[in-house]
Amino acid sequence: MVRSFHRDxxxxxxxxxxxxxxxxxxxxxxxxxLRYERSDHPVSTDWVRFIGLELSSFEDVDHMFDRVESRxxxxxxxxxxxxxxxxxxxxxxIADPAGWRFKIFKYNEDA
Numbered sequence: 089m090v091r092s093f094h095r096d097x098x099x100x101x102x103x104x105x106x107x108x109x110x111x112x113x114x115x116x117x118x119x120x121x122l123r124y125e126r127s128d129h130p131v132s133t134d135w136v137r138f139i140g141l142e143l144s145s146f147e148d149v150d151h152m153f154d155r156v157e158s159r160x161x162x163x164x165x166x167x168x169x170x171x172x173x174x175x176x177x178x179x180x181x182i183a184d185p186a187g188w189r190f191k192i193f194k195y196n197e198d199a
Contacts, residue, residue, distance in 0.1 A: 089185040090124070097159050098141075098152075098190075116141075133187040140191045146172075149179050149194050156182055156192075164189065171196050 091112055094100045100114035103121050110126025122139075143149050149168065156163065165181040172178060179193025 093161075093184045094122075097156055097161055098192075099155065133183075133189070136188065138181060138189040138191040140193065143179075143192065143194050146178055146194055146196075149192060152192050153180055156180075167193070 091102065091105065094114050095102060098114075100116065100122070102113070103115040104111055104113040104123070106112075111123070112125075113121045113123040116122055143152065146168075153163070153166075153168070161182050163180050163182055167177055167179050167181070170176070175196055177191065177193040178196045179191055181189055181191045183189045
């Protein structure tokens with residue numbers, strides 16, 4: 089379920105998937121990889137406020153917002169109007185099926 093969310097909703101390409109070893113990784117830009125590994129210890133999504141994915145432009149953020157909405161994903165927080173004309177993270181927050189929160193944004197430095 090997490091794999092399809094990242095692939096189908098966020099549009100990330102699966103870079104490595106080794107279910108027997110508990111590894112799932114997604115290709116990001118410029119050679120970066122978002123990697124998940126199974127743990128023998130309990131983990132909690134409360135440990136992390138959010139995973140930030142900074143995009144290249146406001147237009148990219150708006151395109152991703154439309155993509156997320158069209159796939160029925162709930163937007164937990166929409167920060168776009170707040171930071172359209174003031175300094176800060178123009179974007180929004182969603183959660184994947186496992187409860188990990190993602191802030192998808194472009195930092196507005198020009199305000």
